[in-house]
Amino acid sequence: MARILPLEAALEPALDLLEAGQVIAIPTETVYGLAADATNGEAVARIFETKGRPHFNPLIVHVCDMAMAETIAQFDETSRRLAESFWPGPLTLVLPLRDGHDIHPLVTAGLKTVALRMPIGFGRDVIARLHRPLAAPSANTSGRISPTNAKAVDDDLGAKIGLVVDGGATNIGVESTIVKVADDGVRILRPGGLTAEQIGDVLGLELGRGGGSGIEAPGMLASHYAPDAAVRLDASEVRQHEALLAFGPHRVTGAETATAMLNLSPTGDLGEAAANLYAHLKALDAVGASAIAVEPIPLDGLGEAINDRLRRAAAPRGDDILPE
Known part of the structure; x- marks a missing residue:
């Protein structure tokens, strides 16, 4: 099984493994994430292999601040307003990739957009020390129940990863809300820990739901989060x-x-x-x-x-x- 370390003992071991291109499980305010260096193709490939995740399903990129986010994506006025209002927190924004970005193509599954989030807590701290963004889907076998504590991660993926950072039970318990600002308005691609009402109050408008055809962001597969029963x-x-x-x-x-x-x-x-x-x-x-x-x-x-x-x-x- 994986080594499980409490937050106060985990930062340096986590950095060592991430620098070496390995995947680790980290707590966030939403669910536990399976994290790897988003600029390292071999590391990103290990996320897909560990989860058994189909390669057409993109990953969320986690950043520590707006300066890092703006090296990766182009922000329109509305998206910037949402980031200023809700980051760090359970909001993911789907944005056009910026020319010269260093996110590996596996992360975005060939899309010209990227899903960006700024987490609260340990994830943000380790990104700031690593000086590189992390790709971090939920730390579970693809399609199965997302983990909200370290034991759930270990039960599922412990034999496949070297470290689980134990931050206790997550506060929110469901994944981030994914939002895309498009020509036809602001749409929620995946509801999550930030409610439509909270977003609507900031923007002063009603949000649409869903995307176009195919996968536009993580978490849009019809079958997901499933138990055996x-x-x-x-x-x-x-x-x-x-x-x-x-x-x-x-x-x-x-x-x-x-x-x-x-x-x-x-x-x-x-x-x-x-x-x-x-x-x-x-x-x-x-x-x-x-x-x-x-x-x-x-x-x-x-x-x-x-x-x-x-x-x-x-x-x-x-x-x-x-x-x-």
Whole structure:
């Protein structure tokens, strides 16, 4: 299994491995990331190999400051305003690549754009010391449940990587929100830890949803974030041999017959639900139920991101399935 080090002991070992072109797992405020030097093709290839990730699915590039970001991408006025408002934080911006950038082509999967984010905490610190950006998708086997603690990373990828930096449980629990400013307006390509309402309040406009045809950014595959068990959404009852992923104070019919039950938030708090989502899915999957029934979850605020992840977890399995 991987070496697991607490934050206070991890910076120098992390830098040594990254300098050597290796991949490591690091905590962020959203989920744990599988990080490597975004300018090193061999290192980036190790991310794809370790995750079993298809090469047509691009990676998010993480930076430590705006100066680094502007060596990689071209910022329009609206994107700059969003970066100033929400970086560091759970916002990823899809931007045109700048001439002369040093991001390896594997990272962008041949696109003329790049997905950029500035994380909070350890990731930002290690990038500042490395003086190079990191490519860092979620630290899990491709298509499976994203990890929100060091043990989840170790259980999945521990035999394939040399270091997991243990920063405890992540604060937000779902991936970053991916936004693209286009000719037809500002669109959310993937809902996440920053809500549409928060972004809309800054810009004073309503955001669109989704992209064009094909993959424009990470996290857009139709099947993703999936446990071994089937996932059944908006359940009104629990069927035989099902586990129950509950939400709020009121239960669906047959809840008492569930193989196992975990509640994302007994009080109906969407922030708590987002933070618990992946850990609860992983725990329910471990009981060996035939399926996981999911109680309805509101679509407002962080509920949009939670429902997005659950829809992808319930979709037909296979990383080669593109979004509609």
